Amino acid sequence: xxxxxxxxxxxxxxxxxxxxxxxxxxxxxxxxxxxxxxxxxxxxxxxxxxxxxxxxxxxxxxxxxxxxxxxxxxxxxxxxxxxxxxxxxxxxxxxxxxxxxxxxxxxxxxxxxxxxxxxxxxxxxxxxxxxxxxxxxxxxxxxxxxxxxxxxxxxxxxxxxxxxxxxxxxxxxxxxxxxxxxxxxxxxxxxxxxxxxxxxxxxxxxxxxxxxxxxxxxxxxxxxxxxxxxxxxxxxxxxxxxxxxxxxxxxxxxxxxxxxxxxxxxxxxxxxxxxxxxxxxxxxxxxxxxxxxxxxxxxxxxxxxxxxxxxxxxxxxxxxxxxxxxxxxxxxxxxxxxxxxxxxxxxxxxxxxxxxxxxxxxxxxxxxxxxxxxxxxxxxxxxxxxxxxxxxxxxxxxxxxxxxxxxxxxxxxxxxxxxxx
Amino acid sequence: xxxxxxxxxxxxxxxxxxxxxxxxxxxxxxxxxxxxxxxxxxxxxxxxxxxxxxxxxxxxxxxxxxxxxxxxxxxxxxxxxxxxxxxxxxxxxxxxxxxxxxxxxxxxxxxxxxxxxxxxxxxxxxxxxxxxxxxxxxxxxxxxxxxxxxxxxxxxxxxxxxxxxxxxxxxxxxxxxxxxxxxxxxxxxxxxxxxxxxxxxxxxxxxxxxxxxxxxxxxxxxxxxxxxxxxxxxxxxxxxxxxxxxxxxxxxxxxxxxxxxxxxxxxxxxxxxxxxxxxxxxxxxxxxxxxxxxxxxxxxxxxxxxxxxxxxxxxxxxxxxxxxxxxxxxxxxxxxxxxxxxxxxxxxxxxxx
Numbered sequence: 001x002x003x004x005x006x007x008x009x010x011x012x013x014x015x016x017x018x019x020x021x022x023x024x025x026x027x028x029x030x031x032x033x034x035x036x037x038x039x040x041x042x043x044x045x046x047x048x049x050x051x052x053x054x055x056x057x058x059x060x061x062x063x064x065x066x067x068x069x070x071x072x073x074x075x076x077x078x079x080x081x082x083x084x085x086x087x088x089x090x091x092x093x094x095x096x097x098x099x100x101x102x103x104x105x106x107x108x109x110x111x112x113x114x115x116x117x118x119x120x121x122x123x124x125x126x127x128x129x130x131x132x133x134x135x136x137x138x139x140x141x142x143x144x145x146x147x148x149x150x151x152x153x154x155x156x157x158x159x160x161x162x163x164x165x166x167x168x169x170x171x172x173x174x175x176x177x178x179x180x181x182x183x184x185x186x187x188x189x190x191x192x193x194x195x196x197x198x199x200x201x202x203x204x205x206x207x208x209x210x211x212x213x214x215x216x217x218x219x220x221x222x223x224x225x226x227x228x229x230x231x232x233x234x235x236x237x238x239x240x241x242x243x244x245x246x247x248x249x250x251x252x253x254x255x256x257x258x259x260x261x262x263x264x265x266x267x268x269x270x271x272x273x274x275x276x277x278x279x280x281x282x283x284x285x286x287x288x289x290x291x292x293x294x295x296x297x298x299x300x301x302x303x304x305x306x307x308x309x310x311x312x313x314x315x316x317x318x319x320x321x322x323x324x325x326x327x328x329x330x331x332x333x334x335x336x337x338x339x340x341x342x343x344x345x346x347x348x349x350x351x352x353x354x355x356x357x358x359x360x361x362x363x364x365x366x367x368x369x370x371x372x373x374x375x376x377x378x379x380x381x382x383x384x385x386x387x388x389x390x391x392x393x394x395x396x397x398x399x400x401x402x403x404x405x406x407x408x409x410x411x412x413x414x415x416x417x418x419x420x421x
Numbered sequence: 422x423x424x425x426x427x428x429x430x431x432x433x434x435x436x437x438x439x440x441x442x443x444x445x446x447x448x449x450x451x452x453x454x455x456x457x458x459x460x461x462x463x464x465x466x467x468x469x470x471x472x473x474x475x476x477x478x479x480x481x482x483x484x485x486x487x488x489x490x491x492x493x494x495x496x497x498x499x500x501x502x503x504x505x506x507x508x509x510x511x512x513x514x515x516x517x518x519x520x521x522x523x524x525x526x527x528x529x530x531x532x533x534x535x536x537x538x539x540x541x542x543x544x545x546x547x548x549x550x551x552x553x554x555x556x557x558x559x560x561x562x563x564x565x566x567x568x569x570x571x572x573x574x575x576x577x578x579x580x581x582x583x584x585x586x587x588x589x590x591x592x593x594x595x596x597x598x599x600x601x602x603x604x605x606x607x608x609x610x611x612x613x614x615x616x617x618x619x620x621x622x623x624x625x626x627x628x629x630x631x632x633x634x635x636x637x638x639x640x641x642x643x644x645x646x647x648x649x650x651x652x653x654x655x656x657x658x659x660x661x662x663x664x665x666x667x668x669x670x671x672x673x674x675x676x677x678x679x680x681x682x683x684x685x686x687x688x689x690x691x692x693x694x695x696x697x698x699x700x701x702x703x704x705x706x707x708x709x710x711x712x713x714x715x716x717x718x719x720x721x722x723x724x725x726x727x728x729x730x731x732x733x734x735x736x737x738x739x740x741x742x743x744x745x746x747x748x749x750x751x752x753x754x755x756x757x758x759x760x761x762x763x764x765x766x767x768x769x770x771x772x773x774x
Contacts (some may be wrong), residue, residue, distance in 0.1 A: 261639065278614070289686065323674055324675075324677040324679065325677065326493065326496040326497050326503065326677070326680055328680065328682070329493065329497065384503075384504075384674040385674060385675070387674065388670055388674040388675070389673055391667070391670050392667050392670065392671065395663050395664075395666060395667045396667075396671075398662050398663055399660045399664065402656055402659060402660050402663075403660065404654065406653065406656050406657065409653065409656075410648075410653065414653075415648050415649035415652065415653035416646065416647075416648055416649075416653070417447055417647040417648065417649070418646055419643060419644050419645060419646060419647075
């Protein structure tokens, strides 16, 4: 076979491959880019869109023929052009693909396809179905024409951006007025420990969607608040369920679960000041002097007592460590005491002093043990210095004795040899 | 009874010959006599290392699982274990420092000149062995700093041309620092290096005995006063040893040697990881050399430079003395000042930068 006969099919394949790799013509973007005003925007925004990155184009959502430069052909109903959907039709519009497992599998096999079903159960979805066009649809949260993947930090639904995305409507008093719901949630959330954690880069920290859901968003009802918090704070929820407060704060009793003490959007770092003192949340129900208030005071005293004891041990061990003493075993042991403090705070949510006293007792024993280790190390340090002083004294005496011995020895000329010449 | 016992031993060991030798050994007294003491201090510190090292061996366990904990046990549970371990570590550092002073004093007083070439050569090898003791002993507590410093150190050994890779593998006992490295370093530290050191120290001391104490070339040897080595010089040396012992005790009591945290091969290297101070000058020099110098790899060039420099230093008696036997005093003193200044400045830079 001649070499040319081998080359021709190879060249043909290369040319064909080149044609496949070339992006095909997109008249929608070409024409709309050349226009002015709002009609131009989609063509400018779409370069950042995840659909575009996955090989889809305007026509894949809006229909029409993207290969034709003639607007009457490109946007003809005969070519399937449907234009911009009505606001009430947006969820169905997106769901054509996003609710189709077969279609979505082509791009991401593990992609969920239940968003539309969830949306229909949400407050947003129900109101939209009832004809309220002011509620959020897909594009209000995910944006439109420049839709980015959730894991993209620029996406409005990226965990750290969700509060502001929800706040665009929910913090707007004008928009919320007709629904009669408060608009201070975002401000409260911005003071919370959850927001602080999110700000530090902990993307697992709860944002609005963590408690309210995203596509099926609705306020957690009283009965489910403990379950919502317990989603992350599992052991706290288990202890709370065993407590005397659980039935009292339940939905049946008109309570609010965890939020009775901790509030909801503006959750602060808990402290024993919540149990006892002027700002104690317990005092809202338990009058000072009552058994409940006394128990709360006792719990606060235990927690503070253990915290202080551990801190004192840590300081003494730190001092010994700084002096060069080996106290790493006691420092590691101190971690067990810190664990007991966490367990005590956890057990506090049973509101049963007996349950709580066990870790307090164990923690105090460790604080005591490590304190003794630190004090012993500091004592040992002093003993070493005294030992050093005594040793140096005896060495100095010996050296002085040697010096006098040598002088006496050489005074008589012993061992000194003068040069011969 | 005692006289009979001594007589019995003398008949068999020739003690009177040794006594005769000691009676005849003298030490010249001149302006540079004080430098003679540094050889003795080095020997004393080697003795301290043997004693404290042997005591540490009673409790130390050379495995990855137990190495760190056994050192901690020594420091916290064993009676005076903290003192033994701290003295061993401080003495190791002091030993290398004093050995360097001893070496430079030999160069500045030109004591390497014939017939003491072998004394010089054995001393240089002994200094290398001391550095080897330091490098191998550093890993034994198996703490974070020593683990990563050994990684860096064996990496440097691995970049030596041709034999480097094989050398690094032999040192590590594998591709990386691990359990095999620890047992190898332990074997080197307590068996291989001590055996070679014992033989060489014996040879070094014997040569000093054979050739006597050197007098600097600017002092007429036949015009200086001498003192007997035994007991006059020995008692003075004893005073210095006591001083060294007091310094070691003070360092151990006031600044106990740190244990650090247990090595974790999966942890990231601690910030600012660097070798022990006696390798800092070379370490800092390698850091300064660009990755590529003309057609050569920078690190390789640095290592080659150190190799050539060390060889030239070891061959000092060959180029520092003319055929006529006259010492090239200005050349050698100039070279020694340069080397000492380089080591001091680059060690300081490596430490503080």
